[in-house]
Amino acid sequence: MDRRPVYYAVRMSIAAVVYAGCWALFAWLGDSWLQLLVAAALAVVFGQFGFIAHDLGHRQVFRTRRPSDIAGLIVGNLCIGLGWGWWNTKHNRHHANPNHEDHDPDVSPAVIVWSRDQVARSSGLPRFIAKYQAFWFFPLLTLEAWHLHVASFRALMNPAAKRRKLELALLIVHFVIYVGAVFAVLSPGKAVLFLLVHQGVFGLYLGSTFAPNHKGMPMLTKEDKLDFLRKQVLTSRNVRGGLFIDIALGQLNYQIEHHLFPNMPAPNLRKAQPIVERYCAEIGVPYLQTGLFASYGQALGHLHEVGAVLRRPPAQGAAVG
Template sequence: MTRTNGTSSERRRGSDYAVLSREVSERGLLRRRRGHYTARIAITLSLLLAAWTAFVLIGPSWWQMVTAVVLGLIFTQTAFIGHDAGHGQIAESERANRLIGWIHGDLLVGLAFGWWVDKHDRHHAHPNHEGKDPDIAGAALAFSREQALLRRRGPGRWLARSQAWLFFPMLLLEAFHLHVASVRWIVKGTGPSVRTRIVEGVLLALHLGGYLTIVLMTLTPLQALCFVLVHQAVFGLYMGCSFAPNHKGMPVLAEEAKAGFLQRQVLTSRNVRGGRVVDLVLGGLNYQIEHHLFPSMPRPNLRHAQPLVRAACERIGLAYYETGLLRSYAEVLGHLHRVGGPLRPELEY
């Protein structure tokens, strides 16, 4: 009887999603926005070129730490374009999207596009689902009390106890982690074809070689070291702060939990309000509910889909959650603090 009810409920949700999907499609919100992305890519690449040109012109100066910050911000905006290409938002052709992803991911910012797509697709299929979502399966943070309780000793216990305080400092290392994971994915050779690994490996090597060459030839060794640390720290922090509000602190589904597509995507996602400025800063990821329901929807269309999605959730009694940016970070940190509570009982009383 329980199994029958579950199946019926799933069909009902699927039907609700089909109605919503049809409405979204009729509004033309799934059509590609070539003009928008042509302009966005041109502006982003121009800013990237201008920043590197300024870097060379300024020369060996400690003012380059400002350039490092600027480049960290532009690298993240460049990575957002790779994200959109990975979801097929930019071009109709999979080949064209892959080429855009290789350029903006591997070549320009040093992140393996294929590795990211594989990991991110698994996340989209099962957001915040223990045992299925790779984004909550890392060793650094615990996202549920059960995960925290598995870390009874060693560095893992210390991290879980203090993870709310360490969260933002740890994001300063996120870019280095992404670079290492990209190289490991190329070398390990599981999943992608040999041709893909060769292409992405060559592009990553060109990025690393070009990056180190221009930095070392322009700056003194100490300045070069500081530049790389500041640049990569800002890149990692900005990336982490853009993705953190999306799901962290939202319900975590137990490994055995069953949920239909619409329910799973909406209940585990958080939207961030704030208008056009937040849209730009977060790369459209602030419309996380709409993005998870329609991952191939072009970024500029997400804001237009929001009223339709919100109305559909209201019709079927599904909680649609949206909050401000600062509040979202507070909720993330509060969740991480509560999750680590069992490991610090002496501090709770």
């Protein structure tokens, strides 16, 4: 549980240098179609900044709130345009009740539906999507970054929002500089394509790193009465794969350990993993660990199964759902 200041200093310094390097390359290339490659690379860097913001939110980097909030506002609001306060509140609700139909905002049926009960209650766009939502899932992730940006601004429209003026000002500064730079360097057509590629890959990357953690795992309802350990372990999935997967997924591939010890520094999660796995085996709690593609298969299989009722022709004279 000890903090890892040197690790985070190095990690954040590397991320900052690569972030600045991408924008320097963007300025150097000028009005070129090669900028679409820069957009994709910058999307990955934005995703890595998102992981750093995540760790700051859990106080994995600093023990106290103030430095965590200051760094989080810079990394989240100013650097990548995501509302720090709104996202922290949302993410803490997820940690308190992972995969709970009524309490986890990450499985609310906004577009994708995650259980048969949600399918039965769905209407409009979610019901239309649900029929073949396994095929829609990854294409929809290209819109995830836009959704997060809009949700960040929407949350700050509430006068009761904490640090409302500061967070709103930082978001506005980010988008003025970001959009202004893109249109100042690129022709209008290339600028629009740059934004679409950058935000699309950013959303796809974020969604693809979070999907293996819980999607396709058991969904909980008010009837489920589980203790803390079982609530966290049974709804989470680890992803194995070595150093590359650790970096690509921001070490959130140790999702079970992260949910049990949310303020444990990210590089320590892999050390806790065998201890937690052994303990779960001792007390008879299922502990799931798969490869990356197997995790996607389980998530998509679950989504396809959930929508199966909408693909079956209704019985004669009866309505579906």
